[in-house]
Amino acid sequence: MTNVRVAATDEIAEGKGKELDVKGIKIALFNVRGKYYAIEALCRHQDGSLAPGRTQGEIVECPLHSWHYNLTTGKLIDYVDGVNLLTYPVKVEGNQVYIDI
Ligand code: FES
Structure with a gap:
């Protein structure tokens, strides 16, 4: 693993996300009440970008068809069991x- 600088804290408003390309991997970085979360950016349903998704606490909603993921675990919390996105420290x-x- 490599430690990579990806953003300044003031680039992402509270409750919002930003899509990043890090080493060719699309990652969505979210600011939730001043805590930052990094998760694979593309939804497992139809590759919607999660970065513009609405957050509610540690949950992000995919803007395309409203699947919900936990930003801490990457786990999909509705519809289908066993769907997990990668998360990054x-x-x-x-x-x-x-x-x-
Ligand atoms: S692409 Fe995310 S819910 Fe459909």
């Missing part, structure tokens, strides 16, 4: 956000 140093990938 996030670290904040000063005003910079890093992920391990």
Whole structure:
């Protein structure tokens, strides 16, 4: 794993996400009440980008057809069992956000 700087904290408003391309992998980075979460960006349903999805606590809703994922575990919490997105460890140093990938 490599520690990669991916954003400044002020680039992502509270409750919002941003899609990143890190080493060719699409990752959605979310700011939930000042805590940052990194998760695979593409929904397992039809590859919708989760980055513009609405968050409610640690849950993000896919903007296309409303599947819901837990940002901490990557687990889909409705419709289909056993669907999991990868999540990545996030670290904040000063005003910079890093992920391990
Ligand atoms: S693409 Fe995400 S719910 Fe359909």
